[in-house]
Amino acid sequence: MTSAVIKNLAPSRGSLAGWDWPLISVVLGLVSLGLIFVYSASIPYAGERLADSDFFLRRQQIFLIISIATAALVTQVPVDIWRRLALPMTLLGVGLLVLVLVPGIGREVNGSMRWITAAGLRVQPSEWVKVSFVLYLALLLTRRNKDSVVPLLGPLVVLLFITLLLLAEPDLGAAAVLAMTAAGMLFLAGLPIGQFLLLNTGLLSAVAVLTVISPYRMARLTAFVDPWADPLASGFQLTQSLMAFGRGGWSGVGLGQSVQKLFYLPEAHTDFLLAVIAEELGLLAVLLIIAAYAWLTLRAFAIARNALAAGNPFASQVAYGLGLLIGVQALVNIGVNMGVLPTKGLTLPLLSYGGSSLLFTGLALGLLLRIDHETRAAT
């Protein structure tokens, strides 16, 4: 069935037919919506704090152009090159994660060291690491090594190391997304169910311990459980987000009409962008956005299956990984916005304001398109 579909879409080199246009369309739709709402949500903040209401719009436009260009460039690089780059990229990523913790190089924002400033640009190494680790894990999982007794030890050690570095920033959100993505990849790669469950139990215990020993995470958790208990302090952000959803109702209060973005909702143009969309455009838009991310993830899975069928297990694992990366992050962000998951500090890929997030999501999508492109060419 799959091969029949692929045959119909069989590419002719150099033509437009070799690319996944539905995917590209959905992605462009999402980034367009994102641009509109980054602007809408940031006007009060930018206008007042920066005396320049277009500040975030302009920057996001530039990020978008750079990201699209990057994605386009990535589609021209064969998957095999990426396979070879997987290890160096991961090593570089780990190096950056170490660097970001060095005072003077890493930049502290809201109590976290997540950014490196270089040549006037701020980059978030965690975004780099997420993509490169997917490549690296795919490489490890597809390397036939019958001699290894504990084949998963390697990737797990690397994952643990990266996770610890992320937690040191701290960037629990990135660590959680990465861990869930890795778990998904391991599961798909055929890790025996017993080991998989053991691994998950370990992960969950680690999260529980990390939560209990850290007062601020504990506070977030209690605030998450009952945000209305203290809506002015610990539950502030979440209750404000919930109120935005409530205000939106079925069809929203109208574009630009959000009241929650008037400083009530912290991080309105980044982590809580969806709340502003929910308020201004209502339930139907929210459902459409959830559907779009689900579709994107499933599309990535389809690309992975096709790649496997075409005999390219590495590309398949990468496609699974990237799909999980985007899908998991989107679902977690949406869950946080709606109060079903504790607050993490995660952006909504493609929609939220942020150069690093946009750039590496673009890179991931370019890679997906490339994998799909090569699969089509091969069949």
Next chain:
Amino acid sequence: MKHPVFPETGQLRDVMLRSLLLLAVAGLAYRAFYLQVLQTPFLQDKAANRHVRVVDEHAHRGMIRDRNGEPLAISTAVNSVWADPTQFVAVRHRWSELADLLEMPAGKLEQLIGQRLERRFVYVKRRLTPQLADQVKGLGLPGIYLQREYRRYYPTGEVSGHLLGFTNIDDLGQEGIELQFDQLLSGQPGRTRVVQDLYRRWVQPVESLEPALSGSDMTLTLDKRLQYLAYRELKAAVHRHRAASGSVVLLDIPSGDILAMVNQPSFNPNETSGRTPAKVRNRAVTDVFEPGSTIKPFIIAAALQAGIYRSDSLIDTRPGVLEVGGHKIRDHRSFGRITPKQILQKSSNVGAARVALGMDAAQIEEALRSLGIGRSTASQLPGESDGILAPAHSWRKLDQATMAFGYGLSVTPLQLAKAYAILGNQGRDVSPRIVSQPAAARPAQVITPEVADSVVRMLEAVVTPEGTAMQADVEGYRIAGKTGTAHLFRKGGYDKERYVATFAGLAPASAPRLAMVITIQDPKGEAYYAGDVAAPVFARVMSRALQLLHIPADGDSLPTRLVQPKGIPA
């Protein structure tokens, strides 16, 4: 373990993972539905509690004008600068820009804001001019905001401060007309439901619950020109004679309109500093003093009215001393047998006392009360005093005698002006008023026209070289008036060295239009007689007032200006 495991388990696990994904998506979709449909009343209510606020809408405070429409009190929009320190701290390096613009000393902002960084609202400077407010806005400093307020501005400044009073920072009347007519002037603030942002600044009106009703404008009976004039002359006189205080009241006789009412010391109602009770008090209505000889015309009028004397009766004042109840009442010298007119002209205490002693105490009290002595004039000015007039049955013989030359009773300058105005109004009652109103019904006849006119004639003799108030003369007009120089009453008795000098007069005497009272308390210079201290103020103010009001001249200029007046003590 065989790995990588493809495709046999892979296919199944792919399906499992996709199912899990769809499950999560379904969960999120339900959550969205729950929040945006099922829980909306609760969430919207919570949001409304935070967003929606009812704010007062400013009602414009009415303007106060003088009788010619000249503004006396105006509300103007001003801006106050406030800071949100939590935001403003981010641009600490630019604080000096604001400080320079507002001309604040270097450490002031640091002290004001630097020490309150956790606060969300701190006034930096209140009530800026519009130009300065624009400049502050132009700086574009984050955390700096403007708030619109209304400021009351009094163009006449210290001249009318006592009368107009002032408003407080919340635009509520505190003194004077502003207090008395606060309800009328302030109108009704409106209420509007607005959406506010986190910092409680309104963002947009949702609905108007009650429209704001602007306060009414008021027109006073004052004439700004006469007010200035009276103030200038009073201030100069108080200064020249190093007096403690003073008041001038100028009435329009037919209507009772208060044309001018000024006091010293004064204050500037445009400034919040210097508002001590002593300066703010409208002494012309709040303070009482013993009228001294200025009361004599009313004793004479009462006697004429009662038929006890006629205008040509002769009263024996010899030997210039009269002993009553063990006390000696003295004249400056023995005037012999004199007419009532001469009693007034020479200000004979003995003569006045004899006239009073020839009457019933009750008759005198009745006469004085009918003129408004001992009773507030109901001018609608806040804090007006009743004055003091003891009931006749409590008077001893000596009280009755001394009352005839103005001791033992107290009046306000306005009361005295009113009493003189009645004389000038052919004996008809005059009700002083500060707000223009349609004329009252026919005023009561307090004194017969004949008596009133004849007393006015007598008072003209005072403003002659033979009288005590030559300096009250106004060229081209006939003036009627009376001086009064009373010892100040202090704890334990009358102070032999300190006086209150009063002049009360009417012009033009042939058909009086204006009544004016000048009192000057405790002049410390060489001169202290009312004829020297108060009468010149009368002349200066009255001559100009007559011109400004286009009141035709009724007399010749008297060539006797050069004659040295003989001051006669009360």
